[in-house]
Amino acid sequence: MGRAPATSSSSSRSSSSGLKKGPWTAEEDLKLREYIEQHGAGNWRTLPENAGLQRCGKSCRLRWTNYLRPDIKRGRFSFEEEEAIIQLHSVLGNKWSAIAARLPGRTDNEIKNYWNTHIRKRLLRMGLDPVTHAPRLDHLLGSTSQLSNLSNLLC
DNA sequence: AAACAATTCAACCGCAGGACA
DNA sequence: TTGTCCTGCGGTTGAATTGTT
Secondary structure: OOOOOOOOOOOOOEOOOOOEOOOOOHHHHHHHHHHHHHHOOOOOOOHHHHHOOOOOHHHHHHHHHHHHOOOOOOOOOOHHHHHHHHHHHHHHOOOHHHHHHOOOOOOHHHHHHHHHHHHHHHHHHOOEOOOOOOEOHHHHHOOHHHHHHHHHHHO
């Protein structure tokens, strides 16, 4: 293994190699969409140059898979979808791509974001551990001091 | 209306692993 | 077997948006 990253490690919005970073413009979206519709994705590394984009292939692939793909279902998650995510997460854990594969039209990135911003908090409010889905011990005991007392007893 | 805090989510990074020469 | 290229994944960041005081 071991090679230079495909993209600049700089956090600036345009790398020293001349590649653009940050939010995509409508014009860039159009270029990428039209290119893939005509030629297919093919090689992501060479796609930006062929499509006339000042982006790295990785950025193009991410934009396509998470936003531009025609089969993506946008908008809020339904109650059924949310329940499905919780159920799948209890079995698969943080395997977001595996969960996304079972939810047509949803991307792993979208599910991961939704989990971290909505579902995780909902489970915590319900007194459930978002990792194990089991009732939280500290929540049941009501305070951290009681928890430390318990751990002292166990030692 | 303004300032500040909290939340959301698009986009990034680093790494793992498959394919291939 | 080893090194390189490429793709895909999970975790994280930070700008934009929304809510609260």
